[in-house]
Amino acid sequence: MKYDVIIVGGGPAGLTAGLYSARHKLKTAVFEEGVVGGQITLTTYIENYPGTGSLSGMELAARMKKQTEEMGATVVKEHVIEIKKRGEGKFNVKTERGTYECKTIIIATGAAHRKLGIKSEDDFVGKGVSFCSTCDAPLFQDKTVAVIGGGNSALESALYIADIAKETYIIHRRNEFRGEEYLAEKISKNAKIEVLWDTLVTEIKGKTMVEKLILKNVKTCKVSELKVDGVFIYVGVTPLNQLAKGVGVELSDKGFIEVDWDTQQTSIPGVFAAGDVTGRLLQIGVAVGEAIIASTSAYKYIKNLQK
Ligand SMILES: Cc1cc2nc3c(=O)[nH]c(=O)nc-3n(C[C@H](O)[C@H](O)[C@H](O)COP(=O)(O)OP(=O)(O)OC[C@H]3O[C@@H](n4cnc5c(N)ncnc54)[C@H](O)[C@@H]3O)c2cc1C
Numbered sequence: 001m002k003y004d005v006i007i008v009g010g011g012p013a014g015l016t017a018g019l020y021s022a023r024h025k026l027k028t029a030v031f032e033e034g035v036v037g038g039q040i041t042l043t044t045y046i047e048n049y050p051g052t053g054s055l056s057g058m059e060l061a062a063r064m065k066k067q068t069e070e071m072g073a074t075v076v077k078e079h080v081i082e083i084k085k086r087g088e089g090k091f092n093v094k095t096e097r098g099t100y101e102c103k104t105i106i107i108a109t110g111a112a113h114r115k116l117g118i119k120s121e122d123d124f125v126g127k128g129v130s131f132c133s134t135c136d137a138p139l140f141q142d143k144t145v146a147v148i149g150g151g152n153s154a155l156e157s158a159l160y161i162a163d164i165a166k167e168t169y170i171i172h173r174r175n176e177f178r179g180e181e182y183l184a185e186k187i188s189k190n191a192k193i194e195v196l197w198d199t200l201v202t203e204i205k206g207k208t209m210v211e212k213l214i215l216k217n218v219k220t221c222k223v224s225e226l227k228v229d230g231v232f233i234y235v236g237v238t239p240l241n242q243l244a245k246g247v248g249v250e251l252s253d254k255g256f257i258e259v260d261w262d263t264q265q266t267s268i269p270g271v272f273a274a275g276d277v278t279g280r281l282l283q284i285g286v287a288v289g290e291a292i293i294a295s296t297s298a299y300k301y302i303k304n305l306q307k
Contacts, residue, residue, distance in 0.1 A: 002101045003029045005298050006093045008080045008243060009108035011038020013275025013287035013294075015064040017106045018073035020295035026302065029102075030068065031095065033079035037061020038110050039276070040284060042125055043135060049284050060284075083107075083247040089270060089305040103305060104270045104298040107249075107257060108291060109240040111276035116148065116233060120204045128210025128230045133157035134283060140230045142166045146213060148201055149234035150174060155183040157232055162192040169226065170195045173218060196226075204231060239277050247271060252279060264294035265301075272298050 005021040007014045010032025018030040035041045040057040047054045052063075069075060078095035085091055089103045113131035115121055121129060130136040133147075137160055145165040147158040150172035156179075162168040170187065175197045177184045187193055196215065202223075203214040213226045239255045250258040250267035256279030257266055264272045272294040275287035 001029075001098075003027045004103050004302055005029075005106065005295070006031065006091070006100060006102040006104075007106040007108055008083070008093070009038065009110055009240075009275070009277075010036040010065070010075060011108060011110050011275060011287065012040060012064060012284045013110070013277075013291040014038070014106070014108035015061075015068045015075075016288045016291035017108055017274060017295040017298075018068040018075070019064075019071050020292055021106075021298060022068065022072035024295070024299040025072075026299060028073040029100070030073055030075045031078055031080050031093070032075060033077075035061070036065050036075060036077075043130075043132070045139065046135065046284065047138060048135060080243060083243050083271075085247060085268060085270070089302070091270065104272070104301050105247075106264075106291070106294050106298055107244055107266070107271065107273040107277060108275045108287075108294075109243060109277050111237045111239045111256075111279075111282065113233065114236040114238055116201060116235060118201060118203060121233075124204055124206065124210050124231075127208060128206065128228075129204065130230065130232050131234075132282070133160050133232050133234075136230070136232075137161045137164050140165045143229035144227060145169070145230040145232065146171050146201075146226065146228045147232045147234060148172075149236075150177040150179060151234065151236065152179040152183060153236075154232075154234035155179040155187055157234055158193055159183070159186055159190065161232065162190055165192075165230075168193045169228070171199050171201055171213075171215065171226075172197055173200050174198065201231075237276070237282065239279060241277060244273065244277070249273070254279065262293075263297040264290055265297055270301055272301075 004026035021028040043057040274290035274294040
């Protein structure tokens with residue numbers, strides 16, 4: 001099968017890129033290996049995406065998919081294994097089911113939040129466990145929340161959550177933060193934040209929602225319980241960059257795809273990238289914005305091929 005544009009990843013970035021490419025009258029396919037909608041399907045409510053009001057992640061994903069398909073893009077439920085450049089404007093995209101040809105590619109494979117790797121962590125995603133304070137902190141108004149991690153994201157999140165929640169704990173496995181001193185100082189001056197140093201979370205417990213954490217002090221080995229309504233896990237994100245690596249695009253030292261911010265083009269002409277995989281602020285609005293730029297650039301790239 002031949003397409004003008006193939007988009008890898010059917011999250012907000014991929015679906016938006018599909019919408020715009022199809023609207024440019026390009027033959028467009030969006031390849032998604034899992035649940036169409038990407039990470040937004042993991043969250044109960046989205047309250048910060050303009051124009052939708054408070055909406056479930058599944059509903060927003062369904063609406064994005066519908067609009068993209070109605071515009072003329074095809075959503076293909078296949079895992080992309082490899083991208084190969086055969087020449088200018090000539091790419092092969094290999095999946096488990098076959099090889100597709102296209103003139104340009106948009107990589108929108110997203111990022112996976114690093115997990116703690118403990119018992120019941122997965123069971124409570126969207127039920128008190130969150131990886132995104134900007135998105136979910138308002139759900140914990142006047143409640144007790146723990147933030148796990150010691151880098152900038154964890155510290156920024158704790159400061160943001162402390163304005164909303166009744167009590168905020170930071171649980172960090174070391175005795176000093178990795179994040180900036182400026183943030184650490186703000187944390188130390190904030191009466192609503194308590195830091196539990198040298199502490200690991202070994203288990204998350206609750207009936208249907210998060211109710212408590214089992215903690216272990218790494219120095220004394222003392223085990224204790226902490227009652228919480230929510231847990232924000234900030235132990236880093238991993239960009240899903242295997243395809244990008246395979247085709248040879250440049251990555252940052254943290255593994256995000258390097259792009260020209262004006263066009264979203266990667267180091268390989270004809271290959272564009274958008275969304276969490278580029279490592280900007282990890283939000284739907286940002287992913288959507290980058291996808292609009294990427295698909296417009298892909299359209300121009302194809303037009304230039306025809307000259
Ligand atoms: C629990 C949670 C709550 C959140 N809440 C909010 C919120 O309220 N507001 C907000 O703005 N942001 C929120 N976010 C962040 C937001 O979901 C992301 O910023 C956004 O989804 C990024 O979109 P994306 O398309 O770049 O990546 P993703 O959503 O990660 O989508 C990438 C897609 O690519 C697919 N894929 C990867 N590799 C392949 C391959 N080889 N072949 C085929 N498919 C592939 C993946 O399966 C995935 O579906 C939340 C995130 C989480 C985890």
